[in-house]
Amino acid sequence: GQSLEQPSEVTAVEGAIVQINCTYQTSGFYGLSWYQQHDGGAPTFLSYNALDGLEETGRFSSFLSRSDSYGYLLLQELQMKDSASYFCAVHPGSARQLTFGSGTQLTVLP
Amino acid sequence: DAGVTQSPTHLIKTRGQQVTLRCSPKSGHDTVSWYQQALGQGPQFIFQYYEEEERQRGNFPDRFSGHQFPNYSSELNVNALLLGDSALYLCASSFARGGEQYFGPGTRLTVT
Numbered sequence: 001g002q003s004l005e006q007p008s009e010v011t012a013v014e015g016a017i018v019q020i021n022c023t024y025q026t027s028g029f030y031g032l033s034w035y036q037q038h039d040g041g042a043p044t045f046l047s048y049n050a051l052d053g054l055e056e057t058g059r060f061s062s063f064l065s066r067s068d069s070y071g072y073l074l075l076q077e078l079q080m081k082d083s084a085s086y087f088c089a090v091h092p093g094s095a096r097q098l099t100f101g102s103g104t105q106l107t108v109l110p
Numbered sequence: 111d112a113g114v115t116q117s118p119t120h121l122i123k124t125r126g127q128q129v130t131l132r133c134s135p136k137s138g139h140d141t142v143s144w145y146q147q148a149l150g151q152g153p154q155f156i157f158q159y160y161e162e163e164e165r166q167r168g169n170f171p172d173r174f175s176g177h178q179f180p181n182y183s184s185e186l187n188v189n190a191l192l193l194g195d196s197a198l199y200l201c202a203s204s205f206a207r208g209g210e211q212y213f214g215p216g217t218r219l220t221v222t
Contacts, residue, residue: 004152033210035213041215042114042200042213042214042215042216043153043200043213044213045210045211045212048210087152087153089152096158096166097143097155097158097166097168098143098145098153098155098202098211099155100145100152100153100154101152102150102151102152103150103151103152
């Protein structure tokens, strides 16, 4: 089976840096994705890691350690609009279904 | 270039009824996946369609069925609705060879 664990809530202030961790246990692993979802909205793709290391996309970075079954999403220079739920999701195989964590609710305070 | 579209946006049904949800994938995409998202939870995979056939299925009962049309659009059908089927139903499209999945805005289904 598959299971992913991530914190349920994180709070930070505008301009700060926040890290959202994700640990996973899966029967197959092809990569780890991160999605952002605002209340009532669709999940929006943020980043994808298939290999160990750091991927940077603007203010967002994502890290993967396959040997530790661990990844994180790093958000820098937080803005109010970053308040949303963030999900890590495992790809058990190429072009296959995503298995999502329960999500981390990020609240950015002024 | 239109993204993934879904219809309807909201739906209210009674227990025991049947419902059909629709999805049009992002232009160029040939694979459609359906997910169920309960309040406060992550999306749960229902099934995936490619070349008009169900390619993979998650842990959902046979009451959940689907279809993909030659133009790659897809339908999700749920029979004998239960209160527990109340959720946001998300459609995601992608290329069969892999890559990022693009999600639609979802259909909010309420079963009373």
